[in-house]
Amino acid sequence: RAKEDGGGRHCLYEPSLHAHAEERRQLEFSLRNALDRDEFSVVYQPVVDAITEQVVSFEALLRWTSTEHGFVSPAKFIPLAEDTRLIVPIGEWVLRTACREAMNWPDNVKIAVNVSGEQLLDPYFSETVVGALSATGLPPHRLEIEVTESIFVRDGTTAQGTLENLMGIGCGVALDDFGTGYSSLGYLRRMRFSTIKVDRSFVQGAAKDNPESLAIVRAVVAMADSLEMSTTAEGVETEAELAMIRKLGCKKIQGYFFGRPMSATDALALFSPDRMARRLAS
Numbered sequence: 001r002a003k004e005d006g007g008g009r010h011c012l013y014e015p016s017l018h019a020h021a022e023e024r025r026q027l028e029f030s031l032r033n034a035l036d037r038d039e040f041s042v043v044y045q046p047v048v049d050a051i052t053e054q055v056v057s058f059e060a061l062l063r064w065t066s067t068e069h070g071f072v073s074p075a076k077f078i079p080l081a082e083d084t085r086l087i088v089p090i091g092e093w094v095l096r097t098a099c100r101e102a103m104n105w106p107d108n109v110k111i112a113v114n115v116s117g118e119q120l121l122d123p124y125f126s127e128t129v130v131g132a133l134s135a136t137g138l139p140p141h142r143l144e145i146e147v148t149e150s151i152f153v154r155d156g157t158t159a160q161g162t163l164e165n166l167m168g169i170g171c172g173v174a175l176d177d178f179g180t181g182y183s184s185l186g187y188l189r190r191m192r193f194s195t196i197k198v199d200r201s202f203v204q205g206a207a208k209d210n211p212e213s214l215a216i217v218r219a220v221v222a223m224a225d226s227l228e229m230s231t232t233a234e235g236v237e238t239e240a241e242l243a244m245i246r247k248l249g250c251k252k253i254q255g256y257f258f259g260r261p262m263s264a265t266d267a268l269a270l271f272s273p274d275r276m277a278r279r280l281a282s
């Protein structure tokens with residue numbers, strides 16, 4: 001058709017747009033069957049105390065290996081799952097899986113589960129969480145829900161109500177990727193998060209002596225301290241980043257430097273007597 005039109009202009013544009021939509025359609029089709037086909041798994045990334053370096057929690061991160069598409073990045077399929085609301089049943093599966101696997105870890109180790117706005121606005125979300133806790137026997141105080149600032153933009157009142165409900169039964173709520181979204185201090189006044197997670201971009205910036213990043217991390221830590229919220233630095237990859245984050249007073253640390261996301265079995269092995277003894281000796 002482009003040839004008949006006598007120009008290559010459309011030819012460059014339309015097919016790529018079309019290919020993109022087609023790829024998305026195929027991905028969506030596969031995503032609809034992924035739960036039934038048992039294509040999901042959950043990996044766990046350790047979060048350590050900044051001072052003692054003991055593991056205090058794990059963050060559950062969803063992985064999808066599709067029969068048709070192979071490994072698909074969460075950056076690609078999570079937004080698609082959100083748009084199609086498939087994240088509601090998928091998220092419930094993550095919650096149950098993570099709570100069940102966390103039951104094998106020491107009692108003082110928490111499990112953090114990411115929750116999207118679509119899940120939080122689902123009228124049954126609180127019941128879903130309570131159901132996962134009672135089915136697995138995990139005490140509520142060992143579960144931390146991670147939300148991003150974006151949930152307060154759409155329907156802040158409903159989101160806040162649900163989160164307060166969950167905090168009422170003892171769950172923690174962490175504010176994820178802090179500083180990257182539509183940051184407003186209003187909701188920090190209204191809600192007591194258990195943890196503020198400082199986004200990786202600020203961690204990297206601070207370690208490079210970027211004055212803006214340094215000032216922001218300092219301010220966030222000071223604010224969290226006086227509001228009695230904890231802080232986690234995300235994406236700590238190097239010794240230099242670790243040193244800077246410690247100096248700035250972040251309470252907890254997460255990142256490749258301490259551990260990549262790993263299988264439940266590998267997570268459990270971190271607590272084997274053998275491994276603990278070696279750590280203490282080193």
Ligand code: C2E
Pocket residue numbers: 045060061062074075078087091094114115116146176177234235236237254255256257261
């Ligand atoms: P997030 O919640 O901010 O998770 C942290 C992401 O940073 C993870 O990416 C993790 O693998 C990555 N990361 C951790 N440490 C480092 C580091 O030192 N360096 C670098 N470069 N990256 C690091 P992942 O697993 O690809 O997940 C991406 C996002 O997908 C998550 O961001 C979260 O928003 C979303 N997500 C993952 N699992 C779930 C889920 O079960 N439900 C929902 N609703 N969202 C999820």
Ligand code: MG
Pocket residue numbers: 059114146176
């Ligand atoms: Mg998270």
Ligand code: MG
Pocket residue numbers: 176177197234
């Ligand atoms: Mg994050």
Ligand code: MG
Pocket residue numbers: 177
């Ligand atoms: Mg993120």
